[in-house]
Amino acid sequence: MDSPLTPYLAVADARAAVAWYAAHLGAELVGDPIEMPDGRVGHAEMRIRGARVFLSDAHPELAVLAPDPAGVPVTLHLELDDVDGLVGRLRDAGASVDREPGDTPAGRIAVVRDPFGHRWMLNQPS
Known part of the structure; x- marks a missing residue:
């Protein structure tokens, strides 16, 4: 069963974001995105390491903004096996690094901001 809580991200370019998340975070698109009459993506579903994530283009007329x-008020937390390796690959792919990888009581942690403005806390548990 999916978690009852699913993040729903708005971005300036949903098609580019889906491609970037697939190439660099291993996201898999579930079904075809729903395209609105004006060409914007109204809804797309992805899976990242088994977690469901929804995505759309910004729709300012509905108060859905990239x-x-x-800054952003929400951080997405992602557990993985190699924080250092992923941070390097994400940096090379256009992400900015807000916090370099470092050891904490919760494991090895880094924070990156993807090219679409979303903040990710990457955690390699101890």
């Missing part, structure tokens, strides 16, 4: 470059 992240503000000044």
